[in-house]
Amino acid sequence: MIKRVILAVSQREYTAKLAEYLREEEAGWEIAAFTHEGALRRELQGDGTVDALIGEREWLERIDANSGKIGKLIALVEDPGQEKENEHWMEIMQYQSLPALLYAIRKAMGMEGPGSSEGCQVWTVFSASGGVGKTTVGLNLVRQATDRGLRVFYLNLEELNATSLLFGKGEPDGLSRLLYALQTRPEQWEVLAAELCRHQSQLRTDYIDAPEHPGERLAMTPELTAELIGKLRDSRRYDLIVIDPDSGASAWHRGLLDTSDKLIWLTIDDAQNLLKAEKLLRYWKEALKEKAYKLKFVMNKGNGGRLVNRWALPGTSPAFVLPYIAQWKTVDQPGRLLASPVFSGAIAELLDFIRSEDGSASLRSRKEEGGGDMRSYTRGAG
Numbered sequence: 001m002i003k004r005v006i007l008a009v010s011q012r013e014y015t016a017k018l019a020e021y022l023r024e025e026e027a028g029w030e031i032a033a034f035t036h037e038g039a040l041r042r043e044l045q046g047d048g049t050v051d052a053l054i055g056e057r058e059w060l061e062r063i064d065a066n067s068g069k070i071g072k073l074i075a076l077v078e079d080p081g082q083e084k085e086n087e088h089w090m091e092i093m094q095y096q097s098l099p100a101l102l103y104a105i106r107k108a109m110g111m112e113g114p115g116s117s118e119g120c121q122v123w124t125v126f127s128a129s130g131g132v133g134k135t136t137v138g139l140n141l142v143r144q145a146t147d148r149g150l151r152v153f154y155l156n157l158e159e160l161n162a163t164s165l166l167f168g169k170g171e172p173d174g175l176s177r178l179l180y181a182l183q184t185r186p187e188q189w190e191v192l193a194a195e196l197c198r199h200q201s202q203l204r205t206d207y208i209d210a211p212e213h214p215g216e217r218l219a220m221t222p223e224l225t226a227e228l229i230g231k232l233r234d235s236r237r238y239d240l241i242v243i244d245p246d247s248g249a250s251a252w253h254r255g256l257l258d259t260s261d262k263l264i265w266l267t268i269d270d271a272q273n274l275l276k277a278e279k280l281l282r283y284w285k286e287a288l289k290e291k292a293y294k295l296k297f298v299m300n301k302g303n304g305g306r307l308v309n310r311w312a313l314p315g316t317s318p319a320f321v322l323p324y325i326a327q328w329k330t331v332d333q334p335g336r337l338l339a340s341p342v343f344s345g346a347i348a349e350l351l352d353f354i355r356s357e358d359g360s361a362s363l364r365s366r367k368e369e370g371g372g373d374m375r376s377y378t379r380g381a382g
Contacts, residue, residue: 053074057091072109
């Protein structure tokens with residue numbers, strides 16, 4: 001059943017962005033947006049009922065809440081709970097990440113939340129050595145997942161990373177502040193996470209700004225990393241968390257295998273890279289005995305599946321091969337790494353492959369569940 005939802009906020013940019021996001025995420029909602037109170041009043045004088053009116057508190061104070069035409073009144077405020085409680089509406093924080101805001105709206109409307117923490121999958125994009133395109137694969141994976149209606153959190157945990165070229169400069173101490181809160185003030189986690197988790201509109205994903213110095217990531221223990229991921233998972237705001245760590249063989253890296261539902265192990269058709277992967281597998285042999293099902297070996301920069309070097313990793317060949325994009329040699333803008341139809345199509349197929357393999361289809365798109373349209377992809381790798 002279609003739900004009629006009205007947004008009423010005087011700030012044009014805020015209203016437009018929120019309306020666009022709700023239309024993308026909630027196929028069963030009919031969204032109307034107003035930035036002038038007079039126009040809103042004329043709309044409410046017409047026929048028909050409204051399931052939810054979400055707007056500025058000052059506007060809601062002048063609305064007839066007892067008319068019977070409005071199901072739920074939801075006030076957007078900077079700091080909920082500061083004013084005297086009003087029996088007619090609920091308050092939610094206006095400025096927070098879009099997925100968090102949607103979660104709060106759904107809760108205020110009395111709708112079931114986005115699911116339990118068990119419904120959120122954690123996928124780590126990993127490699128035994130650098131230079132295989134982990135971040136490119138991770139970001140494209142995020143893009144394809146959000147295109148399917150999944151709510152995604154991208155977590156870059158590299159010691160040194162350059163994602164600020166795409167995301168922009170934000171709060172370089174964001175990760176350290178969240179980790180500090182985990183250890184000393186866990187009761188402040190929700191408020192701090194809402195403040196520090198940002199949203200990237202092109203990818204439609206939430207993320208934490210990358211640390212300015214490698215020491216912040218190097219100080220993370222396997223236990224602290226697992227706790228951070230667990231907090232994100234338990235927030236119930238995401239269907240998928242994509243982790244992009246640096247390469248390595250430490251206990252911290254192995255801990256990601258324990259925390260993740262799937263570990264997408266990237267390789268390239270290079271003798272040194274394959275040998276390092278083989279050695280790391282032998283080193284982790286005992287730890288992998290009961291976790292091998294989590295590993296998916298994916299070859300990046302492939303040549304149509306024709307290997308030059310001997311494949312000595314599990315299986316007779318890679319589980320999946322991603323194409324080599326020659327044009328990326330001269331890319332000067334990170335955003336162009338998301339614009340290759342051939343690579344996007346291959347990543348889309350990889351996403352579907354992992355979701356359907358080994359029962360991972362439990363990671364369902366909200367558009368699938370709601371009967372919305374899904375984009376169809378055809379792989380174009382040669």
